Amino acid sequence: MKPFQISIADEQIEDLKTRVRQTRWPGSIFQDGDEDGANLALVQRLATHWSDTFDWRAREAQLNELPQFTVDIDGQHIHFIHKKGVGPNARPLILTHGWPGSFVEFERVIPLLTDPGSHEGDPRDAFDVVVPSLPGFGFSAAPRQTGFNARRVAGLWQRLMLQLGYERYFAQGGDIGAGVTAWLGALYPGCVEGIHLNYIPGSFRPPLGAEYPAITSEEQQFLDRAATFASMEGAYSLLQATKPQTLSFSLSDSPVGLLGWIAEKFASWSDCDGDLETVISADVLLTNVSIYWFGNTIDSSLRMYKENRLRPFSFPDVSNVHVPMSFARFPKELPIPPRSWVERVFDVHRWTDMAKGGHFAALEQPELLVRDIQNSFRASGVSSHRTQL
Secondary structure: OEEEOOOOOHHHHHHHHHHHHOOOOOOOOOOOOOOOOOOHHHHHHHHHHHHHOOOHHHHHHHHOOOOEEEEEEOOEEEEEEEEOOOOOOOEEEEEEOOOOOOHHHHOOHHHHHHOHHHHOOOHHHOEEEEEEOOOOOOOOOOOOOOOOOHHHHHHHHHHHHHHOOOOOEEEEEOOHHHHHHHHHHHHOOOOEEEEEEOOOOOOOOOOOOOOOOOOOHHHHHHHHHHHHHHHHHOHHHHHHHHOHHHHHHHHHHOHHHHHHHHHHHHHHHOOOOOOHHHOOOHHHHHHHHHHHHHHOOHHHHHHHHHHHHHOOOOOOOOOOEEEEEEEEEOOOOOOOOOHHHHOOOEEEEEEEEOOOOOOOHHHHOHHHHHHHHHHHHOOOOOOOEEEEO
């Protein structure tokens, strides 16, 4: 393992600014909202900030305050953060991000988890936090072969935690990270003490058939919501899961194209009432997009959708996840199966209805997310209950 510091060349930064300033904007009719996709005014405002006032060097310095490392596991070069906890018995916890996010998603939750005593919390809730960048995301190298799905990433994370000296640990994730975390629980119950999710993998379907209970009205409502989402919002996923390479040509060449593709998801999936920057600042969003741009990783990140389609997290490939599972349900999250379905596969110990927040919980509501993680992992064998935050 080697210490790592982010250091983007001046030439790359200047090239980015030049490309943004030379953008040829589309000339078709745009609606004021997001009915047609990324809002023109939002993207133009972000692009102007990106080229004229956004200070990458300042953000780079802030990120470099986090202890970062790289390691080669099974031939795969992995970037990760490893921050030790401040408390009498800090427990290991691995956090996995999703798309279109990065390790930056956890920038605000890391201090809350590692040093709760300095943030009006209990030092006994401290964790040793590990935040890897998914293969082909951030500063982790892109895979050079097919098959790098969430299941295979779980195997890499297991090896990483063992190399760090953690034979028993907790795991948390949302979006693609929820799939990786669920696979960790399914494949390594002897090492994973508990998992916490704020999303259920979109491929998840429980055992169904004549030998199982009939679909309830709540479950049918979920299926209806999922179908509506797929028809109205799911084009991106279908494209990325089938022909990701075609899309990558334009997104790898145009920073504003990349910005529009990513910003639309943050705006659509956040609990922001149409004003994204009230919950996720422009600097944080642009830091995330810049990492995709500087690393030229959008193509490898899109491919994860295809790999997961070919090896989904679903029955019968996964029949039971026996480790204790906690779930934080944020109100503006994408369609989530009802608890009754989740319990057919997962050992659900805790199901929390959150007061606010959307798909990017660690960015939108870091304090709420951290509190639920702490409450979930405070003691093993937590009695099953449903709470409200």
